[in-house]
Amino acid sequence: MDHSPVRIHSEELLSDNWYLLKKYSFELRRRDGSWQAQAREVYDRGNGATILLYNTEHRTVLLIRQFRMPTFVNDYHGYLIETAAGLLDNASPEERIRLEAEEETGYRVGHVEKVYSAFMSPGSVTERVHFFIGEYQPGDRVNNGGGLAEEGEDIEVLELDFDEAIAMVARGEIVDGKTIMLLQYLELRLLKATLADCAPVAADRAIR
Structure with missing residues (x-):
């Protein structure tokens, strides 16, 4: 049984000019148990x-x-x-x-x-x-x-x-x-x- 609240469907590299900018398409499990499709851009420059x-x-x-x-x-x-x-x-x-x-x-x-x-x-x-x-x-x-x-x-x-x-x-x-x-x-x-x-x-x- 999958207990993760996130299902990532795709990961798209938008830019690596300085650090990494990616677009993630995913489903997020809401508190009522239903799944909602979402997309977010994420900037990864390290810690x-x-x-x-x-x-x-x-x-x-x-x-x-x-x-x-x-x-x-x-x-x-x-x-x-x-x-x-x-x-x-x-x-x-x-x-x-x-x-x-x-x-x-x-x-x-x-x-x-x-x-x-x-x-x-x-x-x-x-x-x-x-x-x-x-x-x-x-x-x-x-x-x-x-x-x-x-x-x-x-x-x-x-x-x-x-x-x-x-x-x-x-x-x-x-x-x-x-x-x-x-x-x-x-x-x-x-x-x-x-x-x-x-x-x-x-x-x-x-x-x-």
């Missing part, structure tokens, strides 16, 4: 990784600014403030993000921590992004960063006060999804740590 670099002592984060053509053609100026990121290209997520962080920001990352993975545009793109955070120190900088000119990259490195970065999200100055997710993750993590530090003090006052 990726991204990292938010932060400094606890100075309460700063390292972000980058670069031009993104798809945002430009969607009524935006095109320059996005983002966390360092890149496609895996057959590397492990941790290996890739270390390389991308150094290439884009100029900082060689020590310990990194994976926080979660997420599909960013599941309606049309296969990409699953692996999210990391990592603490940096001023002495970790080994070059100027900026990306690879031969790949069309012209990246500006930004060191921002953490609270200002959060405010930039609220003001609509940071609009990149992965960056917002990691900034808010770090905000919740710092808030949790602050509350944990306050708890013993509150308990001591209650005892008195």
Whole structure:
């Protein structure tokens, strides 16, 4: 008995100019048990990784600014403030993000921590992004960063006060999804740590 909710009938390659764009014709089993014919275009560019670099002592984060053509053609100026990121290209997520962080920001990352993975545009793109955070120190900088000119990259490195970065999200100055997710993750993590530090003090006052 077939328990799969999907029956793929055909797979058509529409483009392999950069990555793979395919059209799938299939049947999807609905919740009432009936089958419905559908067709979807799916863009496969591989999986990726991204990292938010932060400094606890100075309460700063390292972000980058670069031009993104798809945002430009969607009524935006095109320059996005983002966390360092890149496609895996057959590397492990941790290996890739270390390389991308150094290439884009100029900082060689020590310990990194994976926080979660997420599909960013599941309606049309296969990409699953692996999210990391990592603490940096001023002495970790080994070059100027900026990306690879031969790949069309012209990246500006930004060191921002953490609270200002959060405010930039609220003001609509940071609009990149992965960056917002990691900034808010770090905000919740710092808030949790602050509350944990306050708890013993509150308990001591209650005892008195």
